[in-house]
Amino acid sequence: MLPCQFETDPTAQNATEMTIQVAEVPVKRLFDASRRIDVIESMSDFYAECDRLIAEQPGRCVNKGECCRFGEYGHRLYVTALEVCYYLARTSTCPQVTEDACPQAYDQKCYVRDSRPLGCRIFFCDPAAQQWQGPLTEELLARLRDLHRELDVPYFYVDWMTVVRALGEYTTDARCSSK
Numbered sequence: 672m673l674p675c676q677f678e679t680d681p682t683a684q685n686a687t688e689m690t691i692q693v694a695e696v697p698v699k700r701l702f703d704a705s706r707r708i709d710v711i712e713s714m715s716d717f718y719a720e721c722d723r724l725i726a727e728q729p730g731r732c733v734n735k736g737e738c739c740r741f742g743e744y745g746h747r748l749y750v751t752a753l754e755v756c757y758y759l760a761r762t763s764t765c766p767q768v769t770e771d772a773c774p775q776a777y778d779q780k781c782y783v784r785d786s787r788p789l790g791c792r793i794f795f796c797d798p799a800a801q802q803w804q805g806p807l808t809e810e811l812l813a814r815l816r817d818l819h820r821e822l823d824v825p826y827f828y829v830d831w832m833t834v835v836r837a838l839g840e841y842t843t844d845a846r847c848s849s850k
């Protein structure tokens with residue numbers, strides 16, 4: 672397995688990933704929070720600051736999409752509740768998951784680049800980026816935890832694939848039940 676900054680340091684305060692089942696993802700609450708202007712604006716500002724800090728670091732991404740194929744690549748992506756809310760606010764589709772790969776990655780591209788989670792922004796396979804990714808990830812995750820408290824959105828930090836599976840199933844069910 673390749674080293675990956677998504678695997679959190681188990682000694683870090685509150686940054687340890689949680690294991691939950693697809694059915695336990697609070698999809699309705701996430702959709703509700705995704706409609707709040709304060710949530711959208713706060714996350715937009717947060718990502719702008721992340722992108723600014725990341726741009727100051729060495730390393731580059733050629734966006735081939737290989738690291739979005741988690742099973743093949745050998746790593747996981749973890750996301751917080753607010754990141755999912757922002758993704759939902761900016762995303763018109765929640766595709767069904769058919770393999771251990773992000774359903775928004777195809778044609779060697781990310782199709783939700785503006786709303787992609789923090790881990791996607793900060794991960795570079797470029798060896799020049801290996802020194803700074805871990806410390807900056809922990810710093811930005813701490814800011815995100817504070818943001819959950821400020822916005823009163825319940826915090827979680829879970830596998831992205833569990834979340835996108837839950838979103839895909841929920842939107843399919845919603846479409847079916849509205850027929």
Ligand code: SF4
Pocket residue numbers: 736738739748773774775776777780781782783784787788791
């Ligand atoms: S959101 Fe975009 S960058 Fe992140 S895993 Fe999915 S396709 Fe890749």
